Amino acid sequence: MPRTEVHIRTRDGICPASLFTPAEGSGPWPGVIFFMDGPGIRPVMWEMGQRLADGGYTVLLPDLFYRVGPYEPMDPAKLFSDPALRELLMTKFVGSLDRERKISDTGAFIEFLSMRQEVDGEQFGCTGYCMGGNCALTAAGAFPERFAAIASFHGGNLASDKPDSPHLFVESITGRVYVAGAIEDTSFPQEQKERLETALATAGVDHAIETYQARHGFAVPDLPSFDAAAAERHWKALFTLLGETLP
Numbered sequence: 001m002p003r004t005e006v007h008i009r010t011r012d013g014i015c016p017a018s019l020f021t022p023a024e025g026s027g028p029w030p031g032v033i034f035f036m037d038g039p040g041i042r043p044v045m046w047e048m049g050q051r052l053a054d055g056g057y058t059v060l061l062p063d064l065f066y067r068v069g070p071y072e073p074m075d076p077a078k079l080f081s082d083p084a085l086r087e088l089l090m091t092k093f094v095g096s097l098d099r100e101r102k103i104s105d106t107g108a109f110i111e112f113l114s115m116r117q118e119v120d121g122e123q124f125g126c127t128g129y130c131m132g133g134n135c136a137l138t139a140a141g142a143f144p145e146r147f148a149a150i151a152s153f154h155g156g157n158l159a160s161d162k163p164d165s166p167h168l169f170v171e172s173i174t175g176r177v178y179v180a181g182a183i184e185d186t187s188f189p190q191e192q193k194e195r196l197e198t199a200l201a202t203a204g205v206d207h208a209i210e211t212y213q214a215r216h217g218f219a220v221p222d223l224p225s226f227d228a229a230a231a232e233r234h235w236k237a238l239f240t241l242l243g244e245t246l247p
Contacts, residue, residue, distance in 0.1 A: 003046055008062065010108040012101070017062040017109075018046060020053035021118050027058065028120035030246035031113040032149075033106070033139070034061040035132030037220055038094055041065075042073040044222040055239050057125070057246075058118045062109055064135065067096045076223050094131055099138055099164035106139040110146055123175075125149035125242045129220055130156055130187075133179070134166055140177070141169035148175040149245040153219045153234050154212075155179065156187030159195035167192075167199040177207035178241045180234060182225075185216045210237075 004019040018041075021027060034049050041063045053059040065071065071093075079085050113119050126147055128136035133155020140150040150173070152158060158179065159167035170177075177200060181188045193209055200207040214230035217223035221231070 003050065006112075008108050008112045010066075011104045012067055015062050015064075015066040015105065015108065017060055017112075018049060019116070019118070020046075020049045020059040020061070022054050022056060023050075025056075027118050029053075029056055029058045029118065030121050030123075030125065030242070031116075031119040032057045032059050032125040032127065032242065032246075033109050033113070033136075034059050035126065035128030035135040035139075036061065036064060037128075037130035037132050037217075037223075038089060039074040039076045039079055039223075040071065040093065042222070044220060048220070051235070052127070052238070055242070057242065058113070058116065058120075060109060060113055062105070064097060064102075064105065064132075065093050067101075068093055076217075076220075080224055097131075097135075102135050102138045103142040106135075106143060110143060121247055122146070123148040123246065125151070125246055127151040127153070127238055128155060129153050130217065134158060137166035137170070137177070137179075140173050140175060141166060144172040144174050147173075149241050150175050150177045151238055151241055152177075152179045153238075154182045154185065154188070154216045156185075156216075157192070158188055159192040159199065167196045170199050170205055171203040173200075173203065173205045175206075176241060176245050177205055178237060179207070179209040180237065181209065181211045182214055182216045182218055183211060187216065
């Protein structure tokens with residue numbers, strides 16, 4: 001089935017999103033929320049969403065930057081080579097999200113999936129990349145009863161010193177958490193990995209935290225730091241997580 005464009009009413013407006021289902025079969029399938037990375041919605045996100053769906057899932061890919069208004073697809077190569085563009089991304093786009101907005105949006109996404117005939121079951125999975133990895137852990141901490149599987153790939157600031165850091169809200173998570181960090185990643189350094197490990201272990205959350213021998217952004221094909229071997233490892237880990245936790 002081709003990508004379906006949908007629109008989700010949230011507390012703050014209308015969030016455009018893409019809904020993917022497997023190319024074969026009639027469903028319904030377990031639902032998974034795909035939290036995008038910092039450069040936003042663009043063709044590579046759709047490609048990844050469809051690959052995930054073809055594993056046997058109904059996948060929702062929302063545009064988390066909807067509060068900013070319409071924007072042209074971003075070129076990651078330019079973003080990461082131009083300091084001015086990167087600053088704009090962080091202040092205008094990434095800066096449009098905070099913990100409270102992420103939680104409010106996730107509530108709307110859960111409600112949307114719960115009403116779709118393509119979706120089977122009341123528990124979902126979620127996965128996120130870069131900024132989206134932070135969103136995935138935030139979502140699971142806020143709606144612990146709704147997420148059986150939570151994945152973060154080269155997620156940023158998962159256990160920072162800020163009062164809204166995701167690691168401070170993991171105590172109620174009942175699903176399984178998988179976190180894959182990158183080497184020499186300033187957004188998720190060793191001290192944050194140790195802090196997150198302590199928080200999850202103390203809370204008794206079923207989890208695994210691994211460090212891939214690759215750079216931040218290893219899983220997303222259009223990023224300069226894309227690593228094909230690490231990306232395939234990520235897909236294997238994600239499908240194993242979802243396959244073992246969702247009915």
